[in-house]
Amino acid sequence: MSxxxxxxxxxxxxAAGTPATGxxAAGTPAHAAPPAAPATxxxxxxxxxxxxxxxxxxxxxxxxxxxxxxxxxxxxxDNVSMTVAPGEFVSLIGPSGCGKSTLMRLIADLDSPTMxxxxxxxxxxxxxxxxxxxxxxxxxxxxxxxxTVAGNIELPLELHGAGKAARRARVxxxxxxxxxxxxxxxxxxxxxxxxxxxxxxxxxxxxxxSLLLMDEPFGALDEMTRERMQNELVRICxxxxxxxxxxxxxxxxxxFLSDRVVVMSPRPxxxxxxxxxxxxxxxxxxxxxxxxxxxxxAVSQVRELLHGTPAGGAGPGxxxxxxxxxxxxxxxx
Ligand SMILES: Nc1ncnc2c1ncn2[C@@H]1O[C@H](COP(=O)(O)OP(=O)(O)OP(=O)(O)O)[C@@H](O)[C@H]1O
Ligand SMILES: [Mg+2]
Numbered sequence: 110m111s112x113x114x115x116x117x118x119x120x121x122x123x124a125a126g127t128p129a130t131g132x133x134a135a136g137t138p139a140h141a142a143p144p145a146a147p148a149t150x151x152x153x154x155x156x157x158x159x160x161x162x163x164x165x166x167x168x169x170x171x172x173x174x175x176x177x178x179x180x181x182x183x184x185x186x187d188n189v190s191m192t193v194a195p196g197e198f199v200s201l202i203g204p205s206g207c208g209k210s211t212l213m214r215l216i217a218d219l220d221s222p223t224m225x226x227x228x229x230x231x232x233x234x235x236x237x238x239x240x241x242x243x244x245x246x247x248x249x250x251x252x253x254x255x256x257t258v259a260g261n262i263e264l265p266l267e268l269h270g271a272g273k274a275a276r277r278a279r280v281x282x283x284x285x286x287x288x289x290x291x292x293x294x295x296x297x298x299x300x301x302x303x304x305x306x307x308x309x310x311x312x313x314x315x316x317x318x319s320l321l322l323m324d325e326p327f328g329a330l331d332e333m334t335r336e337r338m339q340n341e342l343v344r345i346c347x348x349x350x351x352x353x354x355x356x357x358x359x360x361x362x363x364x365f366l367s368d369r370v371v372v373m374s375p376r377p378x379x380x381x382x383x384x385x386x387x388x389x390x391x392x393x394x395x396x397x398x399x400x401x402x403x404x405x406x407a408v409s410q411v412r413e414l415l416h417g418t419p420a421g422g423a424g425p426g427x428x429x430x431x432x433x434x435x436x437x438x439x440x441x442x
Contacts, residue, residue: 173220244316247325259280
């Protein structure tokens with residue numbers, strides 16, 4: 110391992126899991142209607158009554174084409190448009206390789222679209238990254254191995270010049286939140302994968318960002334911890350009014366957490382459908398929701414959309430988008 114003399118310097122290009130921290134966006138108005146998208150690309154927009162000034166995220170006609178072998182290309186995303194309102198929780202779900210992580214990386218400005226544009230709180234994605242308008246928790250925890258649990262969680266606060274006492278208090282709160290109070294002084298290599306991931310989640314929340322970008326953040330957690338973290342995330346979102354873009358392979362997780370679920374099709378990644386699943390206000394979604402009839406109904410709807418069969422009409426709150434045929438093979442947990 111190389112020796113780092115400046116352990117608070119962010120990398121020039123943030124890696125997955127690198128903390129970006131929150132400059133609270135003005136208020137939490139909802140968003141403007143997205144530009145018209147071609148009929149073949151359902152646009153994930155929010156209900157009109159949430160319409161207002163500046164979307165948390167606006168993705169417009171985005172394609173990402175990677176160079177492949179022998180001059181071939183891989184179209185990871187094809188003409189994707191979606192809008193996330195401030196305070197809205199949107200999940201992306203779709204088969205492995207359909208471009209979910211690619212889309213998250215583009216929103217976080219860890220990569221650039223081949224075509225189309227992305228804005229975050231009305232700014233180009235690059236500016237939002239520079240301004241650290243969002244928190245990130247990705248598949249890989251991305252912790253700094255030479256910093257303790259507390260030191261990793263503290264990092265974004267340090268970078269933004271928070272005072273020592275304020276940092277200590279916030280770190281203690283976050284460590285408690287993710288259930289790692291006994292491990293504050295441990296180093297990442299002394300933790301399990303799930304514990305490392307909880308540190309990364311705590312770090313992403315450090316500055317109560319107005320936008321959280323989460324790519325399978327709970328994938329490495331055991332089922333009980335996972336449900337607890339889901340409950341906590343719902344609570345945190347209710348309290349902070351943060352918008353969330355959340356990638357998952359778990360349909361129940363997407364339904365439990367989301368205002369809307371964006372269903373993506375296999376490569377080239379496109380938005381196949383958008384389902385409004387909002388089952389109660391974000392902060393009010395309780396444990397009993399998991400046993401609710403509406404919950405099971407929404408889970409079936411998303412499953413049907415993933416498999417390319419009709420969703421049987423609008424779900425709770427109404428579906429946005431159309432169903433289309435498509436291949437199977439989705440990882441449904
Ligand atoms: N840097 C890259 N260079 C070339 N191809 C890439 C690159 N990044 C992603 N791809 C390709 O783009 C496609 C989408 O990848 P992506 O990681 O976004 O999928 P995903 O939906 O997140 O999958 P998973 O559910 O397995 O995480 C895949 O075919 C992948 O091989
Ligand atoms: Mg991925």
